[in-house]
Amino acid sequence: xxxxxxxxxxxxxxxxxxxxxxxxxxxxxxIARLTALGGPMPEEPxxxxxxxxxxxxxxxxxxxxxxxxxxxxxxxxxxxxxxLAANWIAGVWDQNAGMRVMSPVxxxxxxxxxxxxxxxxxxxxxxxVxxxxxxxMANFTCLAxxxxxxxxxxxxxxxxxxxxxAPPLTVVVSDEVHVSVLKALSMLGLGRTRVTRLATDDQGxxxxxxxxxFDDRTIVCIQxxxxxxxxxxxxxxxxxxxxxxxxxxxxxGAFGLWAAAAPRRANLMAGFADAxxxxxxxxxxxxxxxxxxxAFVREPQHVRSAMTVSAAYLQASDLxxxxxxxxxxxxxxxxxEVWAALRSLGRRGLADMIEGNCRMASRFAGQLxxxxxxxxxxxxxNQVLVSFGDAAVTKRVIxxxxxxxxxxxxxxxxxxxxxMRISVSGWATTEEDVxxxxxxxxxxxxxxxxxxxx
Ligand SMILES: *Cc1c(COP(=O)(O)O)cnc(C)c1O
Numbered sequence: 001x002x003x004x005x006x007x008x009x010x011x012x013x014x015x016x017x018x019x020x021x022x023x024x025x026x027x028x029x030x031i032a033r034l035t036a037l038g039g040p041m042p043e044e045p046x047x048x049x050x051x052x053x054x055x056x057x058x059x060x061x062x063x064x065x066x067x068x069x070x071x072x073x074x075x076x077x078x079x080x081x082x083x084l085a086a087n088w089i090a091g092v093w094d095q096n097a098g099m100r101v102m103s104p105v106x107x108x109x110x111x112x113x114x115x116x117x118x119x120x121x122x123x124x125x126x127x128x129v130x131x132x133x134x135x136x137m138a139n140f141t142c143l144a145x146x147x148x149x150x151x152x153x154x155x156x157x158x159x160x161x162x163x164x165x166a167p168p169l170t171v172v173v174s175d176e177v178h179v180s181v182l183k184a185l186s187m188l189g190l191g192r193t194r195v196t197r198l199a200t201d202d203q204g205x206x207x208x209x210x211x212x213x214f215d216d217r218t219i220v221c222i223q224x225x226x227x228x229x230x231x232x233x234x235x236x237x238x239x240x241x242x243x244x245x246x247x248x249x250x251x252x253g254a255f256g257l258w259a260a261a262a263p264r265r266a267n268l269m270a271g272f273a274d275a276x277x278x279x280x281x282x283x284x285x286x287x288x289x290x291x292x293x294x295a296f297v298r299e300p301q302h303v304r305s306a307m308t309v310s311a312a313y314l315q316a317s318d319l320x321x322x323x324x325x326x327x328x329x330x331x332x333x334x335x336x337e338v339w340a341a342l343r344s345l346g347r348r349g350l351a352d353m354i355e356g357n358c359r360m361a362s363r364f365a366g367q368l369x370x371x372x373x374x375x376x377x378x379x380x381x382n383q384v385l386v387s388f389g390d391a392a393v394t395k396r397v398i399x400x401x402x403x404x405x406x407x408x409x410x411x412x413x414x415x416x417x418x419x420m421r422i423s424v425s426g427w428a429t430t431e432e433d434v435x436x437x438x439x440x441x442x443x444x445x446x447x448x449x450x451x452x453x454x
Contacts, residue, residue: 004048011056019068023405030061069426069433070407072364075227075255075284075383078426083288086340090333097131097333098323101315106333110322113338117294120342120350121260121280122273128300130307130325131334134293135254138279140184141295141327145277145303146219146248147188152305153246154217159306163189170218171195174233176204178252181221190219202415203231203378208238216246224272225256228414228421230361230381232256236271249275255425258285259381261347262354268380277303285354285382287427288337295325353427357382360424360434367438373445376414384422388445391418393452401444407437 036058065071067078079087097106114129130141147169151158154167171185173195182192198206204226214220220242222233235251242249251257251272257280259265260272272278275298282292297303308324310316316324323329345353358381365375365384376385388397398411398420412421420441424434 004052007049008052011052011060015056015060016067019065022065022068024065024068024071024408025402025405026062026064033058034062064408066408067426067428069428069430070437071426072407072409072422072424072437074410075423075425077284077287078428079289080287080341080344080427082340082344083286083337086337087289090336093333093336095333096330097335098329098331099315099321100317100319103333106335107320107322109333109335109339111320113335113342116342117296117338120347121257121278121296122266122269123278123296124273124298126300127296127298128303128320128325129297130295130303131322131331131338132293132295132326132328133291134283135252135279135281136180136183136293137327138254138281138293138295139178139181139250139252140187141303141307141325142250142277142279142297143181143184143188143190143219143221144306144327145295145297146250147190148306149276149299149302150217150219150248152302167217170215171221172198172212172214172218172247173221174198174204174206174223175200176206176223176226176228177221178223178227178254180254181252204229205231206233206238208234208241211238211241214242214245214247218242218245218247220247220249222249222251222275223256224251224253224259224269224278225381226383227254228383228385228412228419229377230256230383231378232259232268232272232380234271235269235275239271239274243274248277251275251278253278253280255281255284256381258350258354262351262358264355265358265381282334282338282341285357285425286338286341286350287353287425288341291332292334292338300325357424357426357429360429360431361422363431363434364422364424364438367435368441371442371445376417376419382424384424385412385414385419386422387417387419389449393448394418394420396448396452397441397445400448401441404440404444406440407433409441 066076095103095106097103100107132138156166175197186192224232239249260269278296280294282288283290304324361382361384362379365379368386369375374387388394409420409422
C-alpha cells in the first residue's frame with residue numbers, strides 16, 4: 001500500500017507540475033491511445049502498480065487541463081491546493097457521510113461548513129443545507145422542498161400521495177432559465193414546459209416592472225449569475241412581490257451566489273437573501289473537486305420532509321443527520337474539501353479569489369475590445385461574451401483557438417448572435433495567463449479574418 005500511494009503521489013506531482021505548460025486539450029493521438037485502457041475484462045488480478053501506471057501513462061495525457069490557469073470553458077473551477085490534498089485524505093478515509101454514526105467527522109464538517117457558508121454567502125441564520133452532487137441536484141433538492149412546503153400548506157402530502165390529484169402548483173421561470181432547473185422540474189413531475197416564462201432584458205435579467213400576480217401555490221425560479229452574461233435577476237423586487245402572495249422563491253446561483261463573498265460584487269446579490277431556497281456549486285467557484293453542490297433551504301424542515309426516510313436499521317441521532325437533507329443515502333463526505341477550501345482561504349482569501357477572477361474577466365474583455373471586437377455583455381462578473389463578426393467567422397475563431405491549444409473557450413448564442421464565451425473561474429488564473437490567452441485569441445482572430453478576405 002505504501003509504495004503504491006507514494007507512486008500515486010509522485011505521478012500526481014508530475015501531472016500538476018506540467019499543467020501550466022501543456023496544451024489545454026489533448027492531442028488526437030493521446031485520445032486514440034485511450035483504447036489501451038479497454039479490451040476484454042481481464043480474467044486474472046493484476047498488480048495495483050501496473051493499474052496505476054496504465055491509468056497515468058495513458059489517461060493523464062488525455063485529460064483536459066482545466067485545473068491550469070488558461071481554461072475558460074463553460075463555468076469550470078479548478079481545485080485549490082488545500083481542497084486537492086483534502087480530497088486525497090477523503091479518499092483514504094472512505095467515509096460514508098449519510099449518517100453521523102457512520103462518519104462523525106463527515107457530519108461535523110457539514111455542521112461547521114454550513115455555519116461558515118451561511119456567513120460567507122449572507123444567508124439567513126436558520127438556513128439548512130444538503131450536500132449534493134452539483135447544482136442540478138441542488139436545484140432538484142430545493143424545488144422538492146418548495147413542492148413539499150406549498151402542497152403541505154394546501155393540505156396535501158406529496159411525499160406520500162404523489163402529484164396525481166394534488167392541488168396544482170404554478171412554476172414561474174425566467175426566459176433565461178438554466179436547463180438544469182427545467183430538468184429538476186421534469187424529475188419532480190412539475191414539467192419542463194408546464195411553466196410560465198418571464199421576459200428578460202438585454203443582459204438576461206427578469207424585467208421586474210411587469211411581474212404577473214402569483215398565488216400561494218407558485219414557485220418562482222430566479223437566478224444569481226446568468227450562465228452566459230453573469231447577470232443577476234432583480235431579487236429584491238421579485239422576492240417582495242412573490243412573498244406578498246405567499247409564493248416560494250428559489251435561486252439558481254450555481255456560480256453567481258459566490259459573488260456574495262466578495263464585498264465589491266456583493267451589490268449584485270442585493271435581495272437574494274430574501275429568497276426561500278438557493279442552489280449553488282462548490283466545484284465551480286469555490287474551486288473544490290467535482291461532486292460538490294449545495295442545496296440551501298431557509299426553513300430546513302421542508303427539505304427534511306422532502307428527503308428523509310426511515311427504516312429500523314437507520315440510527316438517527318438527535319443532531320443533524322446528513323442523509324435527511326439529500327436525495328442520496330450512502331455518499332462520500334463532500335464537506336471535507338469544502339471545509340479545506342474555506343479553512344485555507346478564510347473570508348479574505350475567498351473574496352480575493354472571486355474578485356480576482358472578475359478582474360481577470362474585465363482585463364480579458366478590455367484587450368479584445370481594444371482590438372476592435374465587440375463584447376456583447378456588461379462584464380459585471382466573471383463571464384465575457386465576444387463576437388468576431390458573423391456566426392461563421394466567430395465559430396471558426398473558436399474552433400481554431402481550441403486547436404491551437406494556448407487556452408480554451410467555448411461557443412454560445414446570445415440574443416441571436418454567435419459568441420465566444422469566456423468564463424474566468426479558476427484560482428490559478430494570473431494576469432499573464434489572461435494576457436497570453438488574449439494574445440492567442442487575437443492572433444487566431446487575425447488569421448481567420450485574413451484568410452476570409454482572400
Ligand atoms: C453549471 C450550472 C448549473 C448546473 O450545475 P451542475 O453542477 O453542472 O449540475 C445550473 N445553473 C447554472 C446557472 C449553472 O451555471
